[in-house]
Amino acid sequence: MYFSFDYTIPNFLCDNHDTLTMWGCARLLQQAADNHTKMFGIGFQQLIENHKAWVLCRTYYDVRRLPADYEVVNIRTWSRGTDGLYAWRDFEMKDQAGNVIVASATSWVILDTEARRVCRLGDIVKGFEHHPDLATDREKLGRIRLPKDVEPSLIVENQQVKLSMLDHTQHVNNAEYIKWIFDNLPEGTTTNAPFRLDVEYLQETQPNEKVNISRLMHNGTHYFRIDNNRTTSVIATLEK
Numbered sequence: 632m633y634f635s636f637d638y639t640i641p642n643f644l645c646d647n648h649d650t651l652t653m654w655g656c657a658r659l660l661q662q663a664a665d666n667h668t669k670m671f672g673i674g675f676q677q678l679i680e681n682h683k684a685w686v687l688c689r690t691y692y693d694v695r696r697l698p699a700d701y702e703v704v705n706i707r708t709w710s711r712g713t714d715g716l717y718a719w720r721d722f723e724m725k726d727q728a729g730n731v732i733v734a735s736a737t738s739w740v741i742l743d744t745e746a747r748r749v750c751r752l753g754d755i756v757k758g759f760e761h762h763p764d765l766a767t768d769r770e771k772l773g774r775i776r777l778p779k780d781v782e783p784s785l786i787v788e789n790q791q792v793k794l795s796m797l798d799h800t801q802h803v804n805n806a807e808y809i810k811w812i813f814d815n816l817p818e819g820t821t822t823n824a825p826f827r828l829d830v831e832y833l834q835e836t837q838p839n840e841k842v843n844i845s846r847l848m849h850n851g852t853h854y855f856r857i858d859n860n861r862t863t864s865v866i867a868t869l870e871k
Contacts, residue, residue, distance in 0.1 A: 632760040634667035635707035642700040646822070651697045653828065654810035657690075660722045660735055661806065663708045671758050675799065682745045683755075684800045686835075688717065689738045689772040692828040696732040703727055712761040713752050716740050721766035732824075734766040744800060775831045775866045777856065778849045790842045792859075802835035808865045812855050815844050816869075820853075830867040834859070 644655030668674045668685070678684050698704050704724050711719035717738045724733035741750045790811065798804040808830065813822055836842060836859040847854040857865040 632667075633707055633709045633762065634663065634670070635705055636663070636666070637703055637705050640698050640700050640702050640704065645700040649700045651699070652810075653692075653694070653697070653813050653822070654806040656692070656694075656697065656724070656733060657806040657809050659706060660708070660724075660737075661687075663706045663722060664720060664737075664739075667708055667710075671756075673755060678741065679744070679799050682743060683750060684742050684744050685739050686742045686749075686800065686832075687737060687739055687805045688832055690805070690828075690830050690832075691736045691767060691769050691772055693734045693767045694732075694824045694826050694828065695730075695734075696726075696824045698724070698726065698732060704732070709762045709764065710756075710759050711763060711765075713756060716749050716752065718752060718756060721764065723766050731766075736765070736767045736769045736772060738772055742800065772829075772831075775829060775868060777854055777866065778847070790844060792836060792838060792840050792842065794838065797838060800835070802837055803864075805830075805832060808832070808857060808867070811842070811844055811857065812867055812869065815846060815855075816853065817846075817848070821871075826869060826871045828867065828869050830865060832865055834862050834864050836864045 638659065640651050644651055646652050665675045669677055675685055704726060706724050708720060708722045711721055717740060720737045720739060722735040723731050726732050741752060741755055743750050792803060796803050796807045840860045843858045845856045853869040855867040856863060
């Protein structure tokens with residue numbers, strides 16, 4: 632089963648050029664996933680009531696164009712099935728002419744919020760209709776590797792985690808990391824599409840923690856590493 636809806640881009644999700652921000656785009660796709668899963672009784676809020684939650688592990692965005700404020704787009708999402716503990720989900724955002732302007736591939740797990748461990752999917756996702764269609768050129772999302780023998784240089788120290796950055800799992804929402812990445816691109820770097828953004832979520836970041844954001848430019852690709860008080864939380868690449 633595919634799930635789709637039309638949406639008018641609000642200006643509060645846009646940047647100083649009246650264009651949808653990347654973190655705003657991430658929020659919209661997250662909402663699409665929730666709208667789809669709750670039709671089967673396993674949306675974010677429904678799972679929380681049973682002490683479980685969807686957690687994003689990997690996301691890959693192929694951004695060809697980001698829409699302008701008040702532009703009407705169609706957002707479509709579908710499940711590509713499961714593989715062990717992982718559930719695969721793809722997304723497409725189309726303009727009114729039917730052109731795909733954003734495509735995304737993601738992988739998710741379901742977390743037991745009390746035991747803080749990953750659940751077996753089993754009957755939890757029973758009833759979903761899966762589609763093998765690929766929105767991007769990525770069927771699977773492997774690990775992101777930093778360039779060998781090269782460490783990103785520190786650019787932001789001690790970014791304090793605020794309550795507004797948290798979601799219902801009580802850790803930093805996936806879109807906040809994307810906001811940090813785009814806020815800390817080198818001065819003069821354009822954020823205009825097209826670009827490809829690949830993000831691997833390794834560990835949660837909790838309330839009142841601080842994060843260090845490190846960045847490296849290597850062979851035309853921006854590499855980011857985000858460390859919290861305990862460990863590396865996110866590794867990402869941005870390729871234009």
